[in-house]
Amino acid sequence: QLQVVQSGSEVTKPGSSVRISCTASGNTFTNYAVNWVRQAPGQGLEWMGAVIPIFPLTRYEESFKDRVLIHADESVNTAYMELTDLTSEDTAIYFCAMGDWGGEMAMPTTFEFWGQGTVVSVTS
Amino acid sequence: DIQMTQSPSSHSASVGDRVTITCQASQDIAKSLNWYQHKSFKAPKLLIRDASRLDSGVPSRFRGGGSETNFTFTITSLQPEDFATYYCQQYGALPLTFGGGTKVDVK
Numbered sequence: 001q002l003q004v005v006q007s008g009s010e011v012t013k014p015g016s017s018v019r020i021s022c023t024a025s026g027n028t029f030t031n032y033a034v035n036w037v038r039q040a041p042g043q044g045l046e047w048m049g050a051v052i053p054i055f056p057l058t059r060y061e062e063s064f065k066d067r068v069l070i071h072a073d074e075s076v077n078t079a080y081m082e083l084t085d086l087t088s089e090d091t092a093i094y095f096c097a098m099g100d101w102g103g104e105m106a107m108p109t110t111f112e113f114w115g116q117g118t119v120v121s122v123t124s
Numbered sequence: 125d126i127q128m129t130q131s132p133s134s135h136s137a138s139v140g141d142r143v144t145i146t147c148q149a150s151q152d153i154a155k156s157l158n159w160y161q162h163k164s165f166k167a168p169k170l171l172i173r174d175a176s177r178l179d180s181g182v183p184s185r186f187r188g189g190g191s192e193t194n195f196t197f198t199i200t201s202l203q204p205e206d207f208a209t210y211y212c213q214q215y216g217a218l219p220l221t222f223g224g225g226t227k228v229d230v231k
Contacts (some may be wrong), residue, residue, distance in 0.1 A: 109158075
């Protein structure tokens with residue numbers, strides 16, 4: 001069984017960047033896709049992108065593509081998500097979620113093992 | 125992008141009730157659909173994968189069905205711990221997308 005732990009809450013200013021880490025233990029990190037999902041206040045869940053460390057390969061949601069960088073360091077079983085040019089609309093809880101991937105396009109499919117969430121607050 | 129239309133957005137129910145949620149995809153996704161339970165201040169939990177397969181350890185009162193564009197999620201007898209928000213999520217194509225969620229609360 002995989003356990004996933006994320007880095008702590010962040011308070012930051014508009015225009016800045018934030019980097020969140022996601023560390024896995026209990027199983028082989030590279031077998032999974034590591035996804036990033038966020039939930040803004042009062043809103044639903046939104047997929048931002050993923051990395052599949054075994055290749056490595058990244059997939060991004062188009063609306064984040066110019067501002068997000070997702071990568072993994074297999075040596076420490078940790079994935080990172082960096083989001084730049086933050087605005088108040090980026091205030092949200094950010095989850096990493098590890099799960100299966102598949103198909104010819106090496107696409108993430110399922111969010112099986114979740115981190116505890118990282119609160120990011122963007123405020124001037 | 126594939127749009128997932130989930131309904132209802134909220135549902136008030138009592139313990140023991142049968143609860144059914146629907147999710148409609150904007151295009152054919154075969155059975156590429158998962159269902160999650162989300163409680164406030166906790167991480168979401170995978171309940172059903174591939175439209176109808178219960179994830180390990182998930183009680184059998186949770187059921188999923190459907191294919192192509194129309195999917196259903198049912199709680200056959202609502203338990204106190206089931207009050208939460210439920211989301212469908214498709215993986216038929218990138219980007220992965222969620223339904224808008226259904227909040228199940230106490231009647």
